[in-house]
Amino acid sequence: MKNLVVLTGAGMSAESGISTFRDAGGLWDKYPVEQVATPEGYAANPKLVIDFYNERRKQLLTVKPNRGHELLARLEDHFRVTVITQNVDNLHERAGSTCVIHLHGELTKVTSSRQPGNPAYIRELEPEEYEVCMGDLAEDGSQLRPFIVWFGESVPMIETAIDYVEKADIFLIIGTSLNVYPAAGLLNYVPVGVPVYLIDPNQVSVASGRSVHVIRKGASEGVEEFMRLLHSIPVF
Ligand code: OAD
Numbered sequence: 001m002k003n004l005v006v007l008t009g010a011g012m013s014a015e016s017g018i019s020t021f022r023d024a025g026g027l028w029d030k031y032p033v034e035q036v037a038t039p040e041g042y043a044a045n046p047k048l049v050i051d052f053y054n055e056r057r058k059q060l061l062t063v064k065p066n067r068g069h070e071l072l073a074r075l076e077d078h079f080r081v082t083v084i085t086q087n088v089d090n091l092h093e094r095a096g097s098t099c100v101i102h103l104h105g106e107l108t109k110v111t112s113s114r115q116p117g118n119p120a121y122i123r124e125l126e127p128e129e130y131e132v133c134m135g136d137l138a139e140d141g142s143q144l145r146p147f148i149v150w151f152g153e154s155v156p157m158i159e160t161a162i163d164y165v166e167k168a169d170i171f172l173i174i175g176t177s178l179n180v181y182p183a184a185g186l187l188n189y190v191p192v193g194v195p196v197y198l199i200d201p202n203q204v205s206v207a208s209g210r211s212v213h214v215i216r217k218g219a220s221e222g223v224e225e226f227m228r229l230l231h232s233i234p235v236f
Pocket of ligand 1: 008009010011012014015020021022023026037086087104149150151174175176177178179180199200201202203204217218219220
């Protein structure tokens with residue numbers, strides 16, 4: 001089986017009803033990124049940040065994977081599929097994808113404020129625990145914080161992601177403005193000669209000089225089109 005490596009961003013989940021970040025009316029228009037997605041913002045007002053992620057977490061209970069997520073999961077019948085996602089939702093997993101690498105953390109998990117990257121303190125929440133309160137503590141006695149990689153923090157999963165990208169036979173990008181590094185730099189690790197596809201309804205500027213097959217559609221229709229382009233694979 002060939003290796004299909006997929007890099008997804010907020011546009012992947014847009015058709016499920018989750019806002020993107022940088023489109024007009026996106027999340028960063030409504031909530032200043034430096035307040036809710038940086039360690040400094042968290043230090044200044046932890047309650048604001050905890051509430052922001054409580055809201056995102058509660059939204060998970062009301063949304064479902066879209067056809068794009070489902071088709072990516074079905075592609076596992078034909079390819080060894082690795083999904084590298086910048087998204088913190090769990091829609092790839094819920095659609096049935098079995099190899100999902102979360103670069104920016106996961107909404108359904110919490111960790112210690114003191115040592116956020118320490119696996120000993122990272123814990124999956126049950127849905128009834130989705131509302132984290134000030135005073136809820138991690139195992140080390142510090143305030144529970146969202147398991148989200150904020151701006152200015154290191155991205156520990158990037159090395160794992162690079163290992164997969166270097167073995168890609170096909171590379172597919174879906175719904176990301178490619179503004180945020182190191183995720184956007186993954187394209188540079190795609191071996192020479194490996195075809196690169198990009199699905200996005202809007203124009204995305206790709207920094208690397210390589211040729212990219214652009215499918216200018218939303219995620220669901222775009223993945224269908226991608227599958228049609230791969231000829232041998234039936235579109236379900
Ligand atoms: P952006 O909001 O920057 O980009 C979303 C992309 O999705 C844009 O290129 C849109 O054109 C595209 N899009 C919109 N609707 C779509 C649809 N129906 N189907 C497919 N694509 C669609 O989001 P990201 O690139 O994911 O990090 O942002 C990267 C990171 O920046 C996020 O992970 C987040 C953010 O700050 C953190 O919170 C740490």
